[in-house]
Amino acid sequence: MSAYCELFNLTKIYPSPKGPAVIVKDFNLRLTEGEFVTLIGHSGCGKSTVLSMVAGLNGITDGGIILAGRELAGPGPDRGVVFQSPSLLPWLTAFENVMLGINQVFFTAPKHEREQIAEYYLSVVGLADAMHKRPAELSQGMRQRVGIARAFALKPKMLLLDEPFGMLDSLTRYELQAVLLDLWRKNRISALMVTHDVDEALYLSDRVVCMTDGPEAEVGDIVEVKFPRPRDRKAVMEHPDYYPLRERLIEFLEVHAHRRRPKAGAA
Amino acid sequence: MSNPIVPSSLTASAAESGTKAALNLNSAGQKPYGGPDWSRFAKVDWLLLPLLGVVVVIVLWFALSATLSKDLPNPTRTWEASKSYVLEPFAYRGELDQGILRFTWLSLVLVAKGYVIALLVGTPLGFVLGLSKTMTKALDPIIQVLRPVSPLAWLPLGMVLFLGAGKQASELAALFTIAVCAMWPTVLNTAVGVRAIPTDYLNVAKVLKLSRWKTLTKVMIPATLPYMFAGFRLSLGIAWLVIVAAEMLTGRPGVGGFLWQQYNALVYEQIILCILTIGVVGFILDRLMSVVERRFKTA
Numbered sequence: 330m331s332a333y334c335e336l337f338n339l340t341k342i343y344p345s346p347k348g349p350a351v352i353v354k355d356f357n358l359r360l361t362e363g364e365f366v367t368l369i370g371h372s373g374c375g376k377s378t379v380l381s382m383v384a385g386l387n388g389i390t391d392g393g394i395i396l397a398g399r400e401l402a403g404p405g406p407d408r409g410v411v412f413q414s415p416s417l418l419p420w421l422t423a424f425e426n427v428m429l430g431i432n433q434v435f436f437t438a439p440k441h442e443r444e445q446i447a448e449y450y451l452s453v454v455g456l457a458d459a460m461h462k463r464p465a466e467l468s469q470g471m472r473q474r475v476g477i478a479r480a481f482a483l484k485p486k487m488l489l490l491d492e493p494f495g496m497l498d499s500l501t502r503y504e505l506q507a508v509l510l511d512l513w514r515k516n517r518i519s520a521l522m523v524t525h526d527v528d529e530a531l532y533l534s535d536r537v538v539c540m541t542d543g544p545e546a547e548v549g550d551i552v553e554v555k556f557p558r559p560r561d562r563k564a565v566m567e568h569p570d571y572y573p574l575r576e577r578l579i580e581f582l583e584v585h586a587h588r589r590r591p592k593a594g595a596a
Numbered sequence: 597m598s599n600p601i602v603p604s605s606l607t608a609s610a611a612e613s614g615t616k617a618a619l620n621l622n623s624a625g626q627k628p629y630g631g632p633d634w635s636r637f638a639k640v641d642w643l644l645l646p647l648l649g650v651v652v653v654i655v656l657w658f659a660l661s662a663t664l665s666k667d668l669p670n671p672t673r674t675w676e677a678s679k680s681y682v683l684e685p686f687a688y689r690g691e692l693d694q695g696i697l698r699f700t701w702l703s704l705v706l707v708a709k710g711y712v713i714a715l716l717v718g719t720p721l722g723f724v725l726g727l728s729k730t731m732t733k734a735l736d737p738i739i740q741v742l743r744p745v746s747p748l749a750w751l752p753l754g755m756v757l758f759l760g761a762g763k764q765a766s767e768l769a770a771l772f773t774i775a776v777c778a779m780w781p782t783v784l785n786t787a788v789g790v791r792a793i794p795t796d797y798l799n800v801a802k803v804l805k806l807s808r809w810k811t812l813t814k815v816m817i818p819a820t821l822p823y824m825f826a827g828f829r830l831s832l833g834i835a836w837l838v839i840v841a842a843e844m845l846t847g848r849p850g851v852g853g854f855l856w857q858q859y860n861a862l863v864y865e866q867i868i869l870c871i872l873t874i875g876v877v878g879f880i881l882d883r884l885m886s887v888v889e890r891r892f893k894t895a
């Protein structure tokens with residue numbers, strides 16, 4: 330299959346007092362259309378850096394990103410971003426938060442149609458009764474639901490999620506994983522998601538990309554996850570491939586991630 | 597959003613201590629649902645103690661005017677002489693002989709004008725400082741130098757600036773002084789608020805590719821409002837402080853002008869009346885602003 334989104338030789342270097350700090354070096358990854366890819370790696374290796382470069386929120390030092398045939402420059406609503414903290418604007422209701430983006434992207438549509446879009450996505454994520462509440466009145470999980478609705482409502486070409494469930498308790502996390510998977514399946518949007526959670530990666534994605542430790546982090550290993558879709562958590566966990574895959578990911582994180590490239594010069 | 601710049605209000609803590617006292621009484625043996633008596637004690641607490649404070653001050657005042665400072669009119673003489681101003685608050689007997697509320701109104705109108713100018717200049721300036729490091733570097737030293745300058749020093753400058761304005765000069769000079777003195781808290785708080793806008797909010801604006809104008813109106817201004825209003829409140833306090841000085845020096849009718857005129861005419865009885873009026877009005881303004889401010893705190 331041809332690449333829908335391609336990250337080629339993506340490199341991030343921060344200037345620092347001790348000379349340039351190479352955080353990510355020559356990161357290469359291709360996503361096909363509608364593919365769900367998760368990125369795992371140790372804390373601080375540069376996962377968020379990669380994701381925010383794709384989002385256009387962080388400058389690219391070298392290399393580039395091509396999405397749907399065009400090289401990306403800067404941020405834009407063609408990529409729906411779900412941040413780790415829901416980052417809703419606290420003075421707007423859930424509905425208004427979603428509308429902010431919709432008004433921006435679908436400005437040609439009549440008002441009632443735009444409102445219908447917001448209502449639809451908020452209902453799909455389970456907030457039909459709470460859509461006119463302010464973020465302060467919503468639980469953390471509900472806020473993240475708004476964040477998901479906001480991202481999907483813009484019909485983006487690609488979805489970028491940076492540990493979207495990292496701040497949630499495990500029960501809420503399970504619920505939201507199912508919500509996300511459901512929406513993703515219905516909309517077939519390519520997704521790149523950062524996570525710490527190996528089980529989450531296996532449940533959600535088609536491929537898991539393991540990053541080596543920084544500095545000069547790059548793609549270490551790519552694991553194909555071929556559980557049938559639509560997925561059911563229980564069926565996935567009982568699948569005979571589940572534990573071998575899980576072991577492989579954990580082994581990577583425990584052993585191989587630390588192997589630096591020779592030129593990094595570390596012992 | 598919590599705001600570190602705003603001091604917690606005195607009345608709130610007073611009310612709190614009242615409740616605490618009530619709870620103590622309760623635990624000291626009263627039946628929890630026994631009757632209405634302990635709640636009445638709580639009321640007495642916040643009614644009686646302040647009254648006691650007032651009585652003590654009045655007694656000290658009597659003592660002072662009878663002993664150390666024989667020229668200070670004692671409370672009864674003050675009241676006798678001030679009665680007509682208080683009981684006929686809207687009387688007009690002459691330019692500098694009006695009821696106290698009439699004077700207050702004149703002062704308030706002037707303050708309002710100067711305050712509005714301070715906000716109109718201070719808020720955008722604060723935004724510019726908050727947004728641009730270069731502007732901060734360029735202007736911060738000037739601000740730090742101008743900020744501590746007393747209104748008494750600004751007023752003559754204002755007079756000189758508006759010398760050409762003829763009859764209007766004193767009003768313009770007073771407005772200039774109020775605006776220049778009162779705008780700094782607004783400038784500085786707005787700048788702090790702009791710098792404190794969470795990157796997350798700005799990222800939302802970036803991802804949605806909001807135009808500069810929309811980013812400003814839909815994200816930056818709402819995010820800064822709590823800080824702005826904290827600044828507005830402090831600015832109003834200063835504007836009211838300045839009015840007295842401005843009226844004294846320009847001889848304009850108003851609470852401050854009246855105070856100064858009576859002093860110069862060697863009539864000392866109304867000085868305390870004016871001080872009290874200034875204090876009460878300042879207190880009420882501050883309360884009103886804090887109500888407005890609280891409305892924007894959660895926003």
Ligand SMILES: Nc1ncnc2c1ncn2[C@@H]1O[C@H](COP(=O)(O)OP(=O)(O)OP(=O)(O)O)[C@@H](O)[C@H]1O
Binds near residue numbers: 343372378
């Ligand atoms: N603005 C910056 N200037 C310099 N170094 C930075 C900057 N931002 C991030 N870094 C460094 O880049 C490295 C990667 O950070 P990043 O946030 O991408 O890690 P991460 O993999 O997302 O970690 P986590 O799993 O904890 O979120 C870190 O070592 C961090 O110190």
Ligand SMILES: [Mg+2]
Binds near residue numbers: 376377378491
């Ligand atoms: Mg991160």
